[in-house]
Amino acid sequence: MEVIFNRRSIRRYKNQPVEPEKIDRILRAAMQAPSATNQQPWEFIVVQKKEILEKLASISPYSKMTADAPLAIVLLANDDKMRMKHHWEQDMAAAAQNILLEAAYLGLGGVWIGVAPIEERMQAIREIFGLKSKLKPFCIIPIGYPGKGQEHKFVDRYDASKVHYDMY
Ligand SMILES: Cc1cc2nc3c(=O)[nH]c(=O)nc-3n(C[C@H](O)[C@H](O)[C@H](O)COP(=O)(O)O)c2cc1C
Numbered sequence: 001m002e003v004i005f006n007r008r009s010i011r012r013y014k015n016q017p018v019e020p021e022k023i024d025r026i027l028r029a030a031m032q033a034p035s036a037t038n039q040q041p042w043e044f045i046v047v048q049k050k051e052i053l054e055k056l057a058s059i060s061p062y063s064k065m066t067a068d069a070p071l072a073i074v075l076l077a078n079d080d081k082m083r084m085k086h087h088w089e090q091d092m093a094a095a096a097q098n099i100l101l102e103a104a105y106l107g108l109g110g111v112w113i114g115v116a117p118i119e120e121r122m123q124a125i126r127e128i129f130g131l132k133s134k135l136k137p138f139c140i141i142p143i144g145y146p147g148k149g150q151e152h153k154f155v156d157r158y159d160a161s162k163v164h165y166d167m168y
Helices: 002-006 020-031 050-057 064-068 085-105 119-129
Strands: 042-047 071-078 135-144
Touching: 002 085, 020 042, 020 071, 020 085, 042 050, 042 085, 050 064, 050 071, 050 119, 050 135, 064 135, 071 085, 085 135, 119 135
Parallel strands: none
Antiparallel strands: 042 071, 071 135
């Protein structure tokens, strides 16, 4: 899939709203992800209000771009939905990757802002939205049309020395 090879983290965005159909498509892609026992622990908060985007931007030194994105998706895992409690981060990572890939496919771009398992970032997000502790914030993904100097392009990371056949 070309989009896998060309996707890059996009950290600056055009001042252009994202069409609701594209947001819907991205959320559908997220929910197509594999998960342990198909438990699908995810929930999503789509944030478009500037004041909330600004609050999300302040949860870490590496999340500033969120303030200038037209939207951000906050990925949450609901503890009540987890049968395989130890696998929730892997489930959520698969959903996050689907979001980034679908966004790129649609001509948009995003970046994965790491939240879990850093407790202070998880707590900061819980406070922004008034979430109960059963909801585990996993990551934030600001999304928008790529801004100046930002583009999806292939960077070759293939490293044959990391591949082992039959034995290490
Ligand atoms: C778990 C995880 C956490 C990340 N956290 C951040 C972050 O807080 N801020 C940021 O700008 N990028 C973050 N990134 C994006 C990485 O920096 C980026 O994926 C990496 O540099 C490779 O670049 P690429 O996405 O363009 O291929 C994160 C990525 C992952 C997978």
